[in-house]
Amino acid sequence: MQKLPAGTQSFSILRENNYLYVDKTKYILELTEYGRINFLARPRRFGKSLLVSTLKELFEGNKKLFEGLYIYDKWDWEDNYSVITIDLAGGTYNALNDLEAKLKDIMGRIARDFQVNIYSESLEEKFTDLISEISKKTDKKVVVLIDEYDKPIISNLQNKNLDEIQKKLGSFYEVLKTNDQYIKFIFITGVSKFAQVSVFSKLNHVDDLTLIDEFNSICGYTQEELEDNFQPFIQKLADKFQMSYFHTLDKLRSYYNGYSWNGEDRVYNPYSTLLCFKHGEFAEEWFNTGTTSVLVDYPMGAYSLKSIAEPSRVSYNELKNPTTENIKEEVLLFQTGYLTVDNVEVGERAKFYDLKIPNLEVETALFENLIARYSKISFNDILDYASKLLKYTIDGDCKKIKETLGDYLSPIPSNLRGQDERYYHVLVFMLLYSAKIHVHSEVHGYKGNADLIIEENDNVIIIEFKQSNKSSFNYMINEALEQIETQEYGRQYKNKNIIKGAIVFKDSEIGCKLIKE
Helix, strand or coil, X not given: CCECCCCCCCHHHHHHCCECCCCCHHHHHHHHHHCCEEEEECCCCCCHHHHHHHHHHHHCCCHHHHCCCCCCCCCCCCCCCEEEEXXXXXXXXXXXXXXXXHHHHHHHHHHHHHCCCCCCCCHHHHHHHHHHHHHHHHCCCEEEEEECCCHHHHCCCCCCCHXXXXXXXXXXXXXXXXXXXXXXXXXXXXXXXCCCCHHHHCCCCCEECCCCHHHCCCCCECHHHHHHHCHHHHHHHHHHHCCCHHHHHHHHHHHHCCECCCCCCCEECHHHHHHHHHHCCCCCHHHHHCCHHHHHHCHHHHCCCHHHHCCEEEEHHHHHCCCCCCCCHHHHHXXXXXXXXXXXXXXXXXXXXXXXXXXXXXXXXXXXXXXXHHCCCCHHHHHHHHHHHHHHHHHCCHHHHHHHHHHHHCCCCHHHCCCCHHHHHHHHHHHHHHCCCCEEEEEECCCCEEEEEEEECCEXXXXXXXXXXXXXXXXXXXXXXXXXXXXXXXXXXXXXXEEEEEEEEECCEEEEEEEEC
C-alpha cells in the first residue's frame, strides 16, 4: 500500500516519496483556464494548501512530478513562471505589529529565494518591489498564490484591532491591482470572502469559485475517488472492526462525507478520512484540530442553538458577500465547516441556500464541545442523562422521561430554543450518540424516515418527535404513534422487542407516551 498523506501539504513531497495522491489535476486545469484571478473558500484542513502547492509546481514547470496524472499531456511544460507564494496559515496575529512583521518576513524570504533586492520601507512598497523585480529579472510575468488570506481577520473577529488589521491587509492586497502588468495568474484561498477587504472590493474581476458547480469537488474526496484510491485501507478498516466492506463504506460515508457547495455533489473531509485510515478509528479528528476557538470566541455571545439543530436558509448574497460587522451565525458556521449546503433553491428574484450539519463527525463534536459548553452541561451529566433516558424508555416510565428531558433542556435559555420538532430531535439524538448509545437518526424505512431508532440488546426503540404551540398533547401524541404505525418504521425489526414512543413539546411542557409490543 502507498503511504497515506495525512498532514502532508507539499505536492512535491507527496509525489517524490510515493504518498497516495488523489488526482485533482483535471479541476486544476479547468481552474487555470477559468480566469486569471481566482478565489476559493473552503474550511480549514480541507486541502487548500495542497492545491496551492500543486499550482506552484505546475506553473514552475516541474513536469516529472505530474507524470501519470490527468494534466500531464495537456499542459505546456515549456511555458514556466516564477511563483510568489504567501502563506498566512501559520503564526499569530494578536496585534497589527504581528501582521506587519509576518508579511515583511515573508517578503524578505521570497526576495532571498529569487536573489532580488527590495529597498522600500513600507510593507506595500516592499510587495511592489518584490513583484516587479522578480518579473524584470526573469523577463516574464509572475504567478502569485496566497493561502489563507483571511487568517489574520478570522483570528480577530471579536478583537478591537480588527478594523486596523483589515485596512492593512486591504492595502497590502491592493498591490496586486497596481502591479497587474507584472502578473500572469493569481489564486487566493481562505475561509471566507469578506466583502470589505480590498482584495475583493478593488481588485478587478476576481472569479469566486467557492459556489461554482465545476469546482465543488476540487478539495475533498468524492465517493468515486474514495473507492478507487483507498480500497486497501477500507478493507483494513473492515477487517479490524469485523465488518463487511460495504458496511465499512457506509460508516465512512456517515462519518466523513456530506460536504457540498452546490447542494448536489458531496465530498469527504480529506483530513478526517485520512486520519481514520491511519489510526484505524472513527473519531472527531478534524473538529479537535480545526477552528473551534473561532466559534467559541465569536458567536457564542449571541449564539443560537437553532443554527445547529434546525435547517438554516440564507440568501446567496449573505453566503457569498458577508462582512465582519454583520456576518450571520449560520454563515460563519458554514465557512468554518460546521454547516454545509444541503439544497439550492432559485426563485424569481433570489437564490437561497439551505444549510445543514454535514455528517456524524461534526454533529457529535458540535454537541460535545459547543452545546455542552454553552448550556453548562458537563460531559458526566450528559452520560447520566443519556443512561437514565435509555433506562426509563425501556421501563416505559414516561414521568421519569419528562423529568430527565426537562433537566437536560432547562439550562438552555427559552429564547434560544427551536420552534419545530427537528430542534428537539437533534438535541436528543446528540445526547444519546455522545454517550455511545446505539442510536440512529432519520432512519430510512420501507415507507418513510423514522426520527430516532435506538438499539439496546433485544430492544428496538422507535421515537417520533412532534412540536406545536397550537395542537394539544393528545393530538400530537396520537399523530406521532400513528405515523410510526402507518409508515411501518418497525418492519425490519420483527425479531426484536419493539417499543414505540411519542415525545412531544408544547411551549415549555413535555408530553410522552410509550407502547410496548
